Amino acid sequence: MSSPIHIYSEIGKLKTVMLHRPGKELENLSPDILNRMLIDDIPYLKIAQEEHDYFAQTLKKQGIHVVYLEDLLAESLVKKETRINFLDKLLEESGIKNNDPLHQLLLEYLLNMPPKLMVKQVIAGIKKSEIKNVEPTLADLAEDPDYPFYMDPMPNVYFTRDQQAAIGNGMTINRMTFRARRRESLFMKTILEHHPDFKDQDIPIWRDRDTHGRIEGGDELILNNHVLAVGISQRTSATAISDLARNLFGHSSFDTILAIKIPHSHAMMHLDTVFTMINYDQFTVNPFILTKSGKIDIYVLQPDGKGDVRITPRNDLLAVLKEYLHLSEIDLIPTGGADPIAAPREQWNDGSNTLAIAPGEVVTYDRNYVSNDLLRKHGILVHEVRSSELSRGRGGPRCMSCPLVREDL
Numbered sequence: 001m002s003s004p005i006h007i008y009s010e011i012g013k014l015k016t017v018m019l020h021r022p023g024k025e026l027e028n029l030s031p032d033i034l035n036r037m038l039i040d041d042i043p044y045l046k047i048a049q050e051e052h053d054y055f056a057q058t059l060k061k062q063g064i065h066v067v068y069l070e071d072l073l074a075e076s077l078v079k080k081e082t083r084i085n086f087l088d089k090l091l092e093e094s095g096i097k098n099n100d101p102l103h104q105l106l107l108e109y110l111l112n113m114p115p116k117l118m119v120k121q122v123i124a125g126i127k128k129s130e131i132k133n134v135e136p137t138l139a140d141l142a143e144d145p146d147y148p149f150y151m152d153p154m155p156n157v158y159f160t161r162d163q164q165a166a167i168g169n170g171m172t173i174n175r176m177t178f179r180a181r182r183r184e185s186l187f188m189k190t191i192l193e194h195h196p197d198f199k200d201q202d203i204p205i206w207r208d209r210d211t212h213g214r215i216e217g218g219d220e221l222i223l224n225n226h227v228l229a230v231g232i233s234q235r236t237s238a239t240a241i242s243d244l245a246r247n248l249f250g251h252s253s254f255d256t257i258l259a260i261k262i263p264h265s266h267a268m269m270h271l272d273t274v275f276t277m278i279n280y281d282q283f284t285v286n287p288f289i290l291t292k293s294g295k296i297d298i299y300v301l302q303p304d305g306k307g308d309v310r311i312t313p314r315n316d317l318l319a320v321l322k323e324y325l326h327l328s329e330i331d332l333i334p335t336g337g338a339d340p341i342a343a344p345r346e347q348w349n350d351g352s353n354t355l356a357i358a359p360g361e362v363v364t365y366d367r368n369y370v371s372n373d374l375l376r377k378h379g380i381l382v383h384e385v386r387s388s389e390l391s392r393g394r395g396g397p398r399c400m401s402c403p404l405v406r407e408d409l
């Protein structure tokens with residue numbers, strides 16, 4: 001079997017992609033926890049699911065093999081011992097320690113379910129009303145007696161781009177920034193270790209979820225078979241990027257990381273909310289991440305020939321892309337046509353967050369019509385998907401997809 005992980009570009013014809021169809025976790029959102037859950041409004045689940053099915057169908061119509069995270073995870077948890085170990089870890093990371101009587105109660109509750117239902121349940125969260133005969137803890141009594149959950153929902157799982165990233169024939173299993181998302185990367189770790197299609201394939205882990213230093217897949221772009229662009233962002237630290245460089249250089253085909261510093265904000269939480277590669281020499285870019293003179297802080301990381309990493313500061317995105325991608329011309333297509341009102345509006349609704357499914361062929365949100373029209377004017381084939389509810393989670397088509405296999409260019 002060829003490797004189940006093969007990603008050496010952002011634009012090679014997409015062959016296999018992992019998605020998560022939003023479930024009851026979105027119904028378990030309430031206004032008072034939205035901010036902590038990194039979600040900007042409560043999506044209408046029924047419509048969000050219809051929109052996600054349309055997204056999946058759009059990919060399938062192009063011959064792309066769509067796999068679902070919850071299926072892969074359930075198929076990894078067939079053995080009871082594996083389920084127990086997975087749940088012990090998940091409960092611990094949910095703040096329910098092994099010595100807490102509640103830990104055993106929830107473990108039994110979940111083990112009584114078939115694996116698929118159990119996976120859906122842990123993503124949806126566990127409400128106090130679902131568990132009988134529990135002695136209230138001091139926290140239940142004294143701190144927040146009305147809090148409805150024993151295990152918080154995970155409403156961001158449908159952004160399968162972020163918990164992990166395929167780089168070459170390996171993956172980073174990401175230590176995510178905020179508590180609301182940190183448990184999610186346990187899923188791919190479990191799949192790689194226990195799923196029959198992955199566990200015996202010697203898939204390199206370029207960085208694991210226990211290593212200090214936050215990193216998320218929205219910041220990890222594979223520009224070609226030896227150059228990455230990684231955002232220094234609200235979600236990915238310089239420490240993590242330096243660590244990733246040391247792990248990749250000399251152990252993979254990758255020898256260059258363009259570390260691009262972007263504003264640290266929720267609207268621009270990842271590099272892929274402001275910059276994506278959509279063709280051999282074409283990119284979407286949110287013009288407002290560049291200074292008035294078109295500058296931006298970039299740090300080029302490469303092997304220094306002595307076993308460490310050389311850092312070269314640069315500030316001209318166009319020049320850096322031309323130099324390191326060996327291109328004579330670069331087409332930076334501005335989100336919203338750089339209009340002072342349309343650009344921020346469409347960036348907020350992920351107009352830069354395009355998913356390339358082949359060179360010059362992308363999937364975008366239909367609501368970003370100014371950006372979509374401009375992409376077409378630049379010769380890009382655009383497949384539009386509906387997004388009224390999905391976009392309330394503050395992510396777009398690239399966010400909602402984890403490419404596992406692309407054809408080489």
Ligand SMILES: NC(=[NH2+])NCCC[C@H](N)C(=O)O
Nearest residue numbers: 038159218270393394395399
């Ligand atoms: N690759 C991306 N841009 N992901 C968007 C993730 C959105 C999610 N609500 C979060 O804040 O984490």
